[in-house]
Amino acid sequence: MIDTAKYVGVTANTAVAQIQKLGYYVYVTHATKKSNLFQISTTGTLPESLNKWVVSSIEANRSTYSSTATVWVKPGELTPAEKVDEAVQTAGLNSAVGTTYRTASAWVLDVCKSMTTPAQYVTASEFLQGQINEDAKRLEIFKIGIPLLCTEHQGALNEVLEGNVPFGSGTYEIGTGKGKIKPGKYRTLFSVDDCYWERTRPDGEIIDNNFATHAQSITVTIAPTDGSFTTQRCGKWQLVK
Numbered sequence: 001m002i003d004t005a006k007y008v009g010v011t012a013n014t015a016v017a018q019i020q021k022l023g024y025y026v027y028v029t030h031a032t033k034k035s036n037l038f039q040i041s042t043t044g045t046l047p048e049s050l051n052k053w054v055v056s057s058i059e060a061n062r063s064t065y066s067s068t069a070t071v072w073v074k075p076g077e078l079t080p081a082e083k084v085d086e087a088v089q090t091a092g093l094n095s096a097v098g099t100t101y102r103t104a105s106a107w108v109l110d111v112c113k114s115m116t117t118p119a120q121y122v123t124a125s126e127f128l129q130g131q132i133n134e135d136a137k138r139l140e141i142f143k144i145g146i147p148l149l150c151t152e153h154q155g156a157l158n159e160v161l162e163g164n165v166p167f168g169s170g171t172y173e174i175g176t177g178k179g180k181i182k183p184g185k186y187r188t189l190f191s192v193d194d195c196y197w198e199r200t201r202p203d204g205e206i207i208d209n210n211f212a213t214h215a216q217s218i219t220v221t222i223a224p225t226d227g228s229f230t231t232q233r234c235g236k237w238q239l240v241k
Contacts, residue, residue: 002069004058012073013050015058016040024060024069031056031072052076080148081105087144096137108145115153121190121236124156125165132160134178166236174226183224185240191216195234202227 002022007015016026020042028038028050038047053073060069078086081103088094088104101107111131115124132138139160146157159165163182166189172181188195197220198209207226212218219240222229231237 001062002058002060004060007055007058007071010055011051011076012053012055012071013046015055016046016050016071019058019060019069019071020044020046022067024062024067027068027070028053029070029072031074037073052078052082081109084108084145084148088141091140091144093137093141093144096135096141104141105145105149108142108149111142112146112150112153115150115156123166123189123236123238124153125159128153128156129160129165164239164241166238167231168236169232169234171228171230173228174222174224181222181229182239183222183226185219185221186229186237187219187240188215188217188234189236189238192218192234196230196232197234198230199223199226200228200230201225 002019002024007018012028016028019026020040023042025042026038026040027036028040029036037053038050040046052075054076056072056074058069058071061067082105084105085103088097094104097104097107101110111128115127128142132142142157143161146153163176167181172179174181174183176182191214192212193214195212195215195218196209197218199207199220199222201207204227207223208220210218218234220229220237
């Protein structure tokens with residue numbers, strides 16, 4: 001006979017596999033809805049989804065001609081990865097995951113791993129922004145995934161959401177939107193050599209500029225009325241909070 005008490009709270013796939021070995025035909029039934037979920041013979045293959053259920057109770061009957069067991073189950077607690085995958089699916093975002101990764105959670109975990117040890121002179125928020133690539137659905141996936149799977153990178157996600165991702169050499173218009181930077185106080189992230197920066201009015205007239213042969217740190221305040229900001233060989237700049 002089956003010691004039914006020892007299986008209560010056990011994942012359904014583990015319980016059913018052991019009951020199968022005892023020669024029982026197994027009925028897996030929803031404990032609340034009283035509906036049959038699976039019928040599994042003594043040699044039947046276990047459905048992969050069984051691991052999402054836990055045993056509530058078991059009723060077993062053995063006779064000369066047959067041995068059957070009804071395994072009453074209830075939904076098990078989802079893992080953080082399963083919660084992410086379920087939320088992404090519910091939100092209709094799976095199409096943004098692409099074909100490289102089997103699930104949204106696998107993608108988020110891989111990106112988080114890369115954010116932990118990004119390439120030299122690439123910050124975590126820069127790497128994350130590159131993965132999102134201006135795609136609103138991808139952004140939503142990371143808004144779901146990072147708080148559940150890698151809270152240590154919540155700061156990087158916040159920087160992306162706030163538009164405070166470091167930027168390097170180039171000319172940037174002042175404002176909001178792709179390729180623009182917000183007004184505010186900016187500081188270089190690393191020491192610099194032969195750094196040139198320039199603030200200009202909307203008509204191109206230079207407001208302020210400077211060249212530094214070497215500096216440990218440079219801070220520049222960009223006004224809302226500025227037209228653009230140019231930086232050359234200054235490394236990365238980031239908004240000072």
